[in-house]
Amino acid sequence: MSVAVDAPVLEIEDLEVVYERRGRDPVRAVAGVSLSVRRGQILGLVGESGCGKSTLARAVVGLEQRAAGQVRFEGAEVAPLTRRARPAQQTRLQMVFQNPFSSLNPRRKIGAQLREALAMAVGAESGRVSDARVTELLEQVGMPASAAERYPHQFSGGQRQRIAIARALAAGPSVIVLDEPLSSLDASAQAQIANLLVRLSRELDLALVLISHDLAIVQHIVDEVAVMYLGKLVETVPSGELWERPAHPYTEALIGSIPRADGERTLPVALEGEVPDPSAPPAGCRFHPRCPYAMDRCRVEEPPALDVGGGRTAACWLQEGAQTPRRPAEAAAALAARVA
């Protein structure tokens, strides 16, 4: 494999987004995040409401001002959006939003909206885009050609999300950032869209950044999961290892709180406490007030993203010096044994 193939298509370095508030402390919604996405890779960014995952997504495509850090797409810096048209090369970085009903124009036919996106991608006029291209785009997302003659309200939520994805595909993207693309859909549509995303990524060698609060569905479809808590990443892990061997106590808590439909009537495990105010995050590790393994050090010193082997990182002192990723309970037991 040549270097060019392996090079990340999207690189996020020490990204910070700060919301200033009149008369109140500013909120560091994204408090220093580094991530990279390879060509054709599906990355899941998971966290609970308020953790900053949507802000991060918006900052990546230039919809939020950055307070610090860098975002590079195909080697070039992504500038925050202004009134000027963005560089043509960067239209290959696309975004799909949570609610396809508000992101599609309700008063224009689907065909016209796709035609416009296709024309924009090649710098041509809409009239020059052939019907065949529009049909091809619709078929790529599993919609019939006849959809072009209809309006957004004539489709179900799942179908509208397909159309929103088709519009993003019109630009010939190499990366699509999707913010909660599944959460407004019911179970059957969710599975359909999830499968569609995986197929598109494989067929088009397309990288996806999938933002979601739903760890169970995300780990099904992504290659790698990044877990976010209170503006920071706590863990990055290949999705195959996530369930069996989470390395960060927060990830472990998230997994334990997901109820399983196995008919065993097991209550999920609750995480103590509430998410702290992001304008006044706890000192030391941001998770320490809710962490069952918290040590003195965790209350004062913030853990960096430690390399725990196997291409994984975890921001947890329990994993310090680890050669291979360990479950928090194992790591805590090993540490206690060493002290004693």
Add this chain to the structure above:
Amino acid sequence: MTALLTLEDLSIRLATPRGPRTVVHRVDLEVEAGQIYGIAGESGSGKTLTMLSLLGLLPRGGVASGSARFDGREVLGSGADASARRALRGRDLAMVFQDPMTSLHPMLTVGKQMTEHARRHLKLSKKDAEARAVQMLADVRIPDGEAALHAYPHEFSGGMRQRIAIAIALMCEPRVLIADEPTTALDVTVQAGILRLLDRLRREKGMSVVMITHDLGVMSSIAERMSVMYAGRVIESGDAADVLKRPGHPYTRALLGALPHPGAGAQTELRSIPGIPASPLDPPPGCAFHPRCPLAVDSCRVDVPALIADGDHAVACPVTMTEKEAVA
């Protein structure tokens, strides 16, 4: 054990722009004291309407027929025992809705919202009602109840707001709590806390809970018995563990099949249900699930299958019924 709440042959008709439509068909269910009963189904399956009819909260023009008995007394229709119905709606039955941001009044303090109905139905003094409210807030693990009484809903997180909504519902010590997707808008870690709370209330206070949810994981973790609804009909019911482990209806099987499997690892195809849920206003003829069903035969397109019980577990599907016989 005798049932605390019994629905028999409950049907609901709504006025629609295209005339009256029956959207809930002949629902039977029995909830025992201290039991958590789950009703599963996708949006539009009629699970919420069925319960709203007990509270007299059907949309304008909505009519419920059949029978609903609470503690042996009829509470539905013209044959209803008026005092039983008043007691039921005022205190014996309480409801918690999906979104606490819309079910709580944004401009009234938590204290006002908690004590208003308790003072009326239990004839408590303001002081006693407030003392009780502080107790209820402690029950749902809201720290510093005294201060919470003087706070407004926006000052709390989503999970805390839902716990406050539950505390309000508990003020009159209802015997049945109807929880309509109470955790759908919440994060999983917060959801886990609410599920544990509901289970604790059942154990400690002997309260029954009717849990309406589309999430079979939630159902599995908390419900003792369950019914699955599709397009206004119960298509399967029984012991929750039995239904989830040995689902008899193709729809229940498909719902379970479409769930992500924890630990399945990367890129295992999710099995999706083809098509979209049938509209209860205009359901397909015969079995409403037949256009999406992999097992459908000719008769499914014509006859509405009856709910047939095999012991404790009832299924409305003649196809899987015969499959079972073939195995036996």
